[in-house]
Amino acid sequence: MKDYIIIGAGQSGLAIAYYLHKQNVNYLVLDANTEIGAPWLKRWDSLKLFTPSEFNSLPGLKFPHEKGHYADKYEVADYLKSYVAEFHIPVAFNHKITSLKKENGVFKLKSNSKEFEAKNVLIATGPFHKPFTPSCHLKISEAILQVHSEHYKSTAQLQEGATLVVGAGDSGVQILSEISKTNTQVYFSGNTNITSLPQEILGKTLWWWFHKVGFLTANKYSWIGKMLSKTAQPVIGTDVKTLFKKENITCVGRTLDANEQTITFEKQEVTDIKNIVWATGFKPNFSWIDGIELDESNYPKNYRGVSKTIDGLYFLGLPWLYTRGSATLGGVQRDAKYLKKHLFGKSKKKQKKQAV
Structure with a gap:
């Protein structure tokens, strides 16, 4: 029996x-992967953070790179590994939790190989659970290589010939830019009317400006937060207008349907595609939690990470858990600190009263 079990070692x-760790409680972290930083290391090789080093620190340990540095995925993974070593955080790997149920005041957790018990559970599995791919992908010829952005590594994976990139988020734009540099024919499917912002403005990083004007700290219940949460997130660090004008990129609009090697888009039909990268995002999956209630976005109902339906259950790392930065490397610190106060603040006050 543990006092606390954390699901997810991101x-x-x-x-x-x-x-x-600072409270000296009996706790354990469970993770589905084989090592710390694995979700970062699985992503495409050229990935870099949009946030500079000064905004990437977790509580208690500064991110170990100079101010203004944009870390790659290997540097992030190394930082997380050093974090675990610095604070002697106990992590049990290869435990993907498939079932969570509370019985008689105790949480029962099942993985593929073991069962665990805890008085409290903190779910920190992040927002990326099930890769989403439009249903028309099932109609596409097996001769065309299809890969979701979760599994895309580099252009070396691709077959010779034209490539289609689907998805207008940060991942889709970054991958589109990388593939276009090979001078092969690239089709882009998605909204081209997207906002892009440079990483630096007037000698200051974009994140410095975000922090200055309060975009990073505005909570989702404030009028600024409500406005930001309804606004599509801009692409950062890539000039999309210039990118879409490249001679070897053809913007074809939304993907509508497919039939073997013919793919139908809003603007045209295409028959020469040899590769497809689906940068179409992910869907949340909390179906393994017994008795959980979900909101309209299929995330657990909570207030600042405290479950509204199950006592002793908590969440971290969800999009807009409290602010826009809640799911980012440097943004989780504020939410974690709030949960710490929620979990231990009352007991400290009680101890002081008893001492008096």
């Missing part, structure tokens, strides 16, 4: 583990 899980 930045969110490690941030709250830091505070549990």
Whole structure:
């Protein structure tokens, strides 16, 4: 029996583990992967953070790179590994939790190989659970290589010939830019009317400006937060207008349907595609939690990470858990600190009264 079990050893899980470590409670972190930083290392090779180093620190340990540095995925993974070593955080790997149920005041957790028990559970599995791919992908010829952005590594994976990139988010734009540099024919499917912002403005990083004007700290219940949460997130660091004008990129609009090697878009039909990268995002999956209630976005109902339906259950790392930065490397610290106060603040006051 543990006092606390944390599910997920990414930045969110490690941030709250830091505070549990400081409280000297009996806790354990469970993770589905084989090593710390695995979700970062699985992403495409050229990936870099949009946030400079000064905004990437978890509680208690500064991100170890100079101010203004944009870290790659290997540097992020190394930082998380050093974080675990610095605070002696206990992590059990290869445990993908398939069932969570509360019985007689105790949480029962099942993985593929073991069962665990805890008085409290903190779920820090992040927002990326099930890769989403439009249903028309099932109609596409097996001769065309299809890969979701979760599994895209580099252009070396691709067959010779034209490539289609689907998805207008940060991942889609970054991958489109990378593939276009090979001078092969690239089709882009998605909204081209998207906002892009440079990483630096007037000698200051974009994140410095975001922090200055309060975009990073505005909570989702404020009028600024409500406005920002309804606004599509801009692409950062890539000039999309210039990118879409490249001679070897053809913007074809939304993907509508497919039939073997013919793919139908809003603007035209295409028959020469040899590769497709689906940068179409992910869907949340909390179906493994017994008795959980979900909101309209299929995320658990909570207030600042405290479950509204199950006592002793908490969440970290969800999009807009409280602010726009809640699911980012540097943004989880604030949410973890709030949960620490929620979990231990009352008991400290009680101890002081008893001492008096």
